[in-house]
Amino acid sequence: xxxxxxxxxxxxxxxxxxxxxxxxxxxxxxxxxxxxxxxxxxxxxxxxxxxxxxxxxxxxxxxxxxxxxxxxxxxxxxxxxxxxxxxxxxxxxxxxxxxxxxxxxxxxxxxxxxxxxxxxxxxxxxxxxxxxxxxxxxxxxxxxxxxxxxxxxxxxxxxxxxxxxxxxxxxxxxxxxxxxxxxxxxxxxxxxxxxxxxxxxxxxxxxxxxxxxxxxxxxxxxxxxxxxxxxxxxxxxxxxxxxxxxxxxxxxxxxxxxxxxxxxxxxxxxxx
Amino acid sequence: xxxxxxxxxxxxxxxxxxxxxxxxxxxxxxxxxxxxxxxxxxxxxxxxxxxxxxxxxxxxxxxxxxxxxxxxxxxxxxxxxxxxxxxxxxxxxxxxxxxxxxxxxxxxxxxxxxxxxxxxxxxxxxxxxxxxxxxxxxxxxxxxxxxxxxxxxxxxxxxxxxxxxxxxxxxxxxxxxxxxxxxxxxxxxxxxxxxxxxxxxxxxxxxxxxxxxxxxxxxxxxxxxxxxxxxxxxxxxxxxxxxxxxxxxxxxxxxxxxxxxxxxxxxxxxxx
Numbered sequence: 385x386x387x388x389x390x391x392x393x394x395x396x397x398x399x400x401x402x403x404x405x406x407x408x409x410x411x412x413x414x415x416x417x418x419x420x421x422x423x424x425x426x427x428x429x430x431x432x433x434x435x436x437x438x439x440x441x442x443x444x445x446x447x448x449x450x451x452x453x454x455x456x457x458x459x460x461x462x463x464x465x466x467x468x469x470x471x472x473x474x475x476x477x478x479x480x481x482x483x484x485x486x487x488x489x490x491x492x493x494x495x496x497x498x499x500x501x502x503x504x505x506x507x508x509x510x511x512x513x514x515x516x517x518x519x520x521x522x523x524x525x526x527x528x529x530x531x532x533x534x535x536x537x538x539x540x541x542x543x544x545x546x547x548x549x550x551x552x553x554x555x556x557x558x559x560x561x562x563x564x565x566x567x568x569x570x571x572x573x574x575x576x577x578x579x580x581x582x583x584x585x586x587x588x589x590x591x592x593x594x595x596x597x598x599x600x601x602x603x604x605x606x607x608x609x610x611x612x613x614x615x616x617x618x619x620x621x622x623x624x625x626x627x628x629x630x631x632x633x634x635x636x637x638x639x640x641x642x643x644x645x646x647x648x649x650x651x652x653x654x655x656x
Numbered sequence: 657x658x659x660x661x662x663x664x665x666x667x668x669x670x671x672x673x674x675x676x677x678x679x680x681x682x683x684x685x686x687x688x689x690x691x692x693x694x695x696x697x698x699x700x701x702x703x704x705x706x707x708x709x710x711x712x713x714x715x716x717x718x719x720x721x722x723x724x725x726x727x728x729x730x731x732x733x734x735x736x737x738x739x740x741x742x743x744x745x746x747x748x749x750x751x752x753x754x755x756x757x758x759x760x761x762x763x764x765x766x767x768x769x770x771x772x773x774x775x776x777x778x779x780x781x782x783x784x785x786x787x788x789x790x791x792x793x794x795x796x797x798x799x800x801x802x803x804x805x806x807x808x809x810x811x812x813x814x815x816x817x818x819x820x821x822x823x824x825x826x827x828x829x830x831x832x833x834x835x836x837x838x839x840x841x842x843x844x845x846x847x848x849x850x851x852x853x854x855x856x857x858x859x860x861x862x863x864x865x866x867x868x869x870x871x872x873x874x875x876x877x878x879x880x881x882x883x884x885x886x887x888x889x890x891x892x893x894x895x896x897x898x899x900x901x902x903x904x905x906x907x908x909x910x911x912x913x914x915x916x917x918x919x920x921x922x923x924x925x926x927x928x
Contacts, residue, residue, distance in 0.1 A: 396786055396787050396788070397787050398787040398788055399789070421807040444787075444788055446788065448788065468782075468783055469782060469783070471783075472782065472784045472797075473782075475785065476786045477785070477787065477790050477795075478790070479787060480784045480785075480786070480787055481783065482782055482783055483783075509755055510740075510741060510744065511740055511741070511743075511744040511752055511753065511755075512744045512747075512749065512752045513749070513752075514668055514718065514750060514752070515669050515670040515716075515749065515750045516668070516716055516718065516791075516792055517672055518670070518749050518750070519791075520788055523749075564827055613809070615698050630788070650874075
């Protein structure tokens with residue numbers, strides 16, 4: 385493609401109308417929607433996006449990050465700000481590209497990322513979720529004990545094999561570093577804040593399902609720790625519904641460390 | 657119906673899927689949805705709701721209030737809390753009855769109300785509304801000057817003939833007391849807080865449309881006041897889209913004044 389330029393895109397979407405991030409034939413996906421808008425505007429045959437967090441069907445994002453390599457000639461048309469506005473007009477309103485910038489040297493949206501932060505929102509109001517929040521908040525009709533959930537989540541922090549909370553993928557490690565897993569309540573809405581270097585498949589939704597069982601009193605405070613130690617999928621740990629989950633933010637190291645970080649992450653993981 | 661009991665219901669809904677509050681043949685409306693659920697649960701032929709704010713198609717509510725008179729025998733089945741839970745299970749998730757209580761003597765959801773508070777939300781982010789907020793926030797792609805909008809709104813406060821901002825209904829007065837009309841910004845989301853004793857049809861959305869024209873610089877600061885004084889619909893005042901509008905709260909006087917307030921309001925207005 386001649387000289388290539390890497391762009392960083394910051395993206396937000398309502399996962400409700402998408403079959404997840406990753407392009408799949410015959411399905412409406414975030415990746416395919418963005419790639420075709422980019423190809424159309426930049427007048428290139430195909431734009432290929434690499435993403436920080438491959439979200440499942442129904443999962444939302446506010447702070448998703450991806451990158452794309454395009455021939456520098458495709459950008460001759462004007463400043464990147466103009467590209468952002470053209471994307472805003474062309475894209476459907478359930479996906480927005482909030483920002484487009486030239487990626488710093490060594491930047492890889494997936495492998496340079498140091499951490500991903502997700503939020504999972506639950507309402508334990510016995511009469512149901514506020515209708516205006518129902519697409520991003522799960523209804524849990526039993527009262528949740530938030531301090532208890534925080535105590536029960538604590539032993540999961542740190543580097544562990546999270547196999548018990550992951551859908552296994554062949555050849556992929558399930559060792560992850562969980563940096564934060566805390567719960568807060570605002571009126572009837574209880575929010576989990578979950579930060580890790582990376583997540584394996586279904587991990588956030590399994591962690592949340594496990595802690596909800598504790599919060600409603602169906603399981604004891606020590607249960608999440610026991611599940612973790614067993615290192616195998618536990619039939620009583622539910623994977624909660626996707627619509628309560630939002631990818632809020634992706635963290636990157638200072639520019640000078642981007643390439644090193646990417647090389648290291650690529651070596652230890654086959655799945656981010 | 658034998659001895660009748662009046663119930664007060666506090667209701668929230670996502671207006672997106674409804675043709676407004678008021679029942680209309682062949683349309684999905686909030687009133688008809690609630691009335692059929694109540695009739696089914698209470699095993700009565702028909703439940704007839706009276707509402708504080710008849711919202712238009714697409715308008716949302718968090719703090720809507722209505723009342724219904726039911727035969728006391730229909731409540732023999734158990735405490736009102738049980739009725740609330742049964743409604744929660746029966747109703748679709750875009751409408752919730754948050755509370756059911758016995759109405760105090762003299763209570764009328766429409767005529768006892770002292771004030772209605774609406775919020776109208778607009779995003780002036782040039783790249784568009786956060787996809788997770790797009791169903792309750794209007795996209796206004798031009799930057800809004802919030803301090804200017806607050807200055808321009810000020811002369812509208814007080815008792816005036818709001819004919820310029822109302823869709824006329826025969827025989828109905830358009831004199832209203834606007835108690836509050838202020839704008840605040842949180843990041844790209846600008847929110848109007850509009851409080852009045854009552855609103856005539858289209859009033860909030862016309863007031864907002866008028867002030868947006870000022871905020872983006874298309875009209876001068878004095879324009880809203882001039883429009884008000886003209887007392888006739890102005891072709892350049894747009895009625896903004898319904899999805900940015902939410903009925904947030906309805907205020908009632910102390911119980912002892914409910915009946916007096918209702919008698920007075922009924923006398924001066926034919927439309928609330």
